[in-house]
Amino acid sequence: MIATTEALVRFTGVQKTYDGEHLVVKSLDLDIRKGEFLTLLGPSGSGKTTTLMMLAGFEVPTHGDIFIGDRPIKNVPPHKRDIGMVFQNYALFPHLTIEENVAFPLTVRGVPKTQVKERVANALDMIKLGNLAGRRPGQLSGGQQQRVALARALVFNPALVLMDEPLGALDKRLREHMQLEIKRLHETMGLTVVYVTHDQGEALTMSDRIAVFNDGIVQQIDRPDALYERPVNSFVANFIGENNVLGGVVENIEQAWARVALDAGGTVM
Ligand code: ADP
Numbered sequence: 001m002i003a004t005t006e007a008l009v010r011f012t013g014v015q016k017t018y019d020g021e022h023l024v025v026k027s028l029d030l031d032i033r034k035g036e037f038l039t040l041l042g043p044s045g046s047g048k049t050t051t052l053m054m055l056a057g058f059e060v061p062t063h064g065d066i067f068i069g070d071r072p073i074k075n076v077p078p079h080k081r082d083i084g085m086v087f088q089n090y091a092l093f094p095h096l097t098i099e100e101n102v103a104f105p106l107t108v109r110g111v112p113k114t115q116v117k118e119r120v121a122n123a124l125d126m127i128k129l130g131n132l133a134g135r136r137p138g139q140l141s142g143g144q145q146q147r148v149a150l151a152r153a154l155v156f157n158p159a160l161v162l163m164d165e166p167l168g169a170l171d172k173r174l175r176e177h178m179q180l181e182i183k184r185l186h187e188t189m190g191l192t193v194v195y196v197t198h199d200q201g202e203a204l205t206m207s208d209r210i211a212v213f214n215d216g217i218v219q220q221i222d223r224p225d226a227l228y229e230r231p232v233n234s235f236v237a238n239f240i241g242e243n244n245v246l247g248g249v250v251e252n253i254e255q256a257w258a259r260v261a262l263d264a265g266g267t268v269m
Helices: 048-056 097-107 115-128 141-154 171-187 200-206 222-229 234-242 252-265
Strands: 007-020 022-033 039-042 063-068 083-087 160-164 190-197 208-215 215-220
Touching: 007 048, 007 190, 007 222, 022 048, 022 190, 039 048, 039 200, 048 083, 048 160, 048 190, 083 141, 097 115, 097 141, 115 141, 141 160, 141 171, 171 190, 171 200, 171 208, 171 222, 190 200, 208 234, 215 222, 215 234
Parallel strands: 039 190, 039 208, 083 160, 160 190
Antiparallel strands: 007 022, 007 063, 208 215
């Protein structure tokens, strides 16, 4: 699906304070557009995961509201939010088989058993792991486990998928492969994805838009090329420029894309 400008999710004046004193998300007004791949990018501790956790329902905003469509979700528990999640450490249940892991979101949503088997088989086929259905997570490689986590997040056809540093535990080659896999799923399934990373190169290759976080504030939200060409302040310019895959300088966007494509074996462009 092509990203639209229609907002699927809206944060209005959202703040989050931990322990009554640590203000870690300062004032967040953010629209997440239907069908887009939005990346939350920023240094460690800047509030990205907290933002994701509030959207998922595992943390509650101290102030402000989050809407999905027109509906405020304050009182909606996580498993009723129609949101799939993928974490860095996969978070698979070690005592369950792959098939049972992927079935879990359907089971908790009360999907009839007769449908569960077929939907799990489809989800495992989608990530080409159907032949491992009977194994347990400990018998799989890191890359395979992360694909199972993806299947589990997608099996109930959620409106929205949140991914928190999902590739952080994988080596470079596998990470690049999985980036393409995630992009393929985003495009073919018409997903709306919110993706957290501190890796500028990853954000650049994958995103329709990037929200640059620093110290609990979104400094700029824009298309990748606009962030490069028109950073709104020195933080964005430095963060995008100094630490990026381009080796420490802000290059123009054509050079940036060419370099990233080359690094990824020419498969990105
Ligand atoms: P990021 O994802 O950008 O690394 P986080 O949202 O994880 O940032 O963290 C932002 C700040 O909030 C950090 O200083 C972190 O230590 C703090 N923090 C995160 N979770 C909690 C928590 N459950 N209790 C108290 N402080 C927390």
